[in-house]
Amino acid sequence: MKNFRKQYGKNVCRSLLLLIAGTAVITVHAQTVKQEEKEEADLEAKRELIREIYSEEYQQEVSDRLEEAKAGGNYTEDTMLIEPNPYGTNSLSLYVYFQTKEKAQVSYTVSVEDENIADFTADENARLREEELEHRETEGKTEHEFQVIGLVPDHTNTVTFTITYADGNQVIREYKHNPGSVYGEEEMQLEVTDAKENSEEELSDGLYVILGNDSEGLDFMYYYDTNGVLRGEIPIIGYRSHGILFWEECMYYSISATKIAAVNALGKVEKVYDTGTYKLHHDYTFDEEGNLIVLATDTQSNSVEDRIIRIDHETGEITDVFDLAEVLGKYKELLTDADTEDLDWMHINTLQWMGEQTVILSSRETSSILKISSIFETPKLEYIIGEKGFWNGTGYEDFLLEKDESDGTFSGTGGQHTVTYETSEALEDGAYYLYMFNNNLGYSESRDYDWTQIEGIATSIDVEAVSYYYKYLVNETEGTYELVKSFEVPFSPYVSSAQEYDENIIVDSGMKGIFGEYDQDGSLLRQFQMKLADRYIYRVYKYHF
Structure with missing residues (x-):
């Protein structure tokens, strides 16, 4: 380079160095793009498998x-038919089949050598309806076919x-299996904080189910136990x-923006319901x-999150549709951008079926709770719980x-x-409870409103709140509602x-990214932090599984 500089001058040398550097940048950029394309292709291949x-x-x-394997073998308590996750619906599970000569009941315990990971125990009757469970517990059975859940990834599970x-x-019989690594990027162990001494004794049984740790990658539901260990x-x-x-005998959960799956106790998908253009x-x-x-x-209208559909359980057909504008159309017309595409004028985020076509709905956009009757025949707005000023x-x-503040004033929800x-048998006719997560954020995308009229409400997601x-406690006979219980939880403006x-x-x-279990007095027992x-x-x- 020294001779080159002497022969051709500094400017040419500088230009050559820039050219070499530029070529290197282009090469690195091309390699990066190629790597990203490969990763996206791998991701799409996994999505296609799902x-x-x-x-x-x-x-x-x-x-x-x-069924062919069952018919072709003699599977007993000594020679069980066991296969890891055959239906593909839980990577930390086993399918188990065997027969006993006499009626018996089967339970199982999953353990690993890591002393920091507690055992997980369940039985073959998991997820049966209560009346069926009582029958099975009394009589037992001779044919045993069930799903083992609760395996720990990257460990030899006994x-x-x-x-x-x-x-x-x-x-007593034992079976060892290492399920290997999980498909997603979730944590095997969550960060756990005990807020109360001996909280373990007060925690409820069951598994915490994480619904939507949204990402650009693959999507999953996750099961975690009370110690924050991944179990599903x-x-x-x-x-x-x-x-x-x-x-x-099935559990139902959405698997995409247009599909709901019915999955039986073995992990088999029995049916997939499609919402079509909704x-x-x-x-x-x-x-x-x-x-x-x-x-x-x-998807064929200019507004969003304002419909309710009914899907026939047997046929999978959409049989009824309710449009919230049928009872709140005059309010919708008041909005200045009512003709805008994707108008989010109500943003319904909760649905409770009270029976006889009557529902309770939660509207984030208006910070209100609505009761509507006869939704698929002659819809009628029964009441609104919300701010008068709004x-x-x-x-x-x-x-x-009307707010009943005879026992003390309280702020509305945001x-x-x-x-x-x-419901409760202890309450009079026309009375019931509504409990909720009060985000305490005042915000409306479709109209202007001064949310600071609600005392203590946050109006930005970036504030300390x-x-x-x-x-x-709602009393429809009196036309009132009162706050009977509340306690503070970590601030989350949305979801x-x-x-x-x-x-x-x-x-x-x-x-x-925090969830916790509290006692009825609102005292935190244990808290979990998820990345x-x-x-x-x-x-x-x-849920109990």
Whole structure:
């Protein structure tokens, strides 16, 4: 280079160095692009595999193969048919089949050598309806076919089967299996903080289910135990699961923005429901006959998150559609951008079915709770729980229930989520509870409103604030509602959830990546911190499996 500089001068040399550097940058950029393309191709290949898992052909092929194996072998307590995750719906599970000569009951315990990981115990009757469970517990059975869940990734798991016969005699058998690494990037161990001494004794049984740690990669539901250890990884096609429903011997959960899967106790996908030109969002439930009631967006309209559809349980056909404008159309017309595409004028985020076509809805956009009756026949707005100032001048003032502040004043909610309907025999007719995650954020995209009229409410996602667990007592006879329980929880301006479960309360502050279990007095027992894949953990519920 010294001779080159002397012969051709400094400027030419500088130009050559820049050219070499530029070439290197282009090469590195090309390699980066190629690597990104490869990663995206690998990701798409995995997504395609997950789509295949939820196909009827894939599930039937697995089922036929297992039935053939069952028919062709003599599987007993000494020679069980065991296969890891054959149906592809939980990477930390086993399929188990065997027969006993006499009726027996089977339980199992999953353990690993790591002393910091507690054992996980369940039985073959997991997920059966209560009346069926009582029958099975009394009589036992001779044919045992079930799914073992709760395996720990990257560990050799010892599954200890306890087979108990009617005379009390027990047979113990063991099976070892290492499921390897999980498909996603979730943590095997969450950060756990005990807020109360001996909190372990007060925690409820079951598994925490993480619904939507949204990311650009693959999507899953995750199961974690009370020690924050990963116990289940359920792949979905995309978007997120919004919750798990149980009907007869299947559990139901959304696997994309247009599909809900019914999965039986073995992990087999029995049916996939398609919402067609509607996109599901936020919540779904069952009516009295087991038909799916789903919050939806009509993709052929100019507004979003303002429809409810009913899907026939047997046929999978969409049989009914309710448009919120049928009861709140005059309010919609007041909005200055009512003709804008993708108008998010209500943003319904919770659906509760009260029976007889009557629903409770939570509207984040208006920070209001709505009761609507006869939604698929002659819809009627029954009441609104919300701020008077917000609804003044809209023509819907007369639908507002009155605050009962005889036992003390309280602030209204801001952008609340997971409003849950709860009855009690101790209450008079026309009275019931509604509990929720009160995000405590005042914001409306479709209209201007001064949310600071609500005392203590946050109006920005960037401020230091708190959210709340809220529980209202609604008295329709008196036309009132009162706050009967509340306590502070970590601030989450959007998403999040609250669930009353086995005498405790599970709360997810989604944008913080924090969820915890509280006692009925609002005292935190144990808190879990999860690394966010992107923006938030959508919801966390606890279930018995």
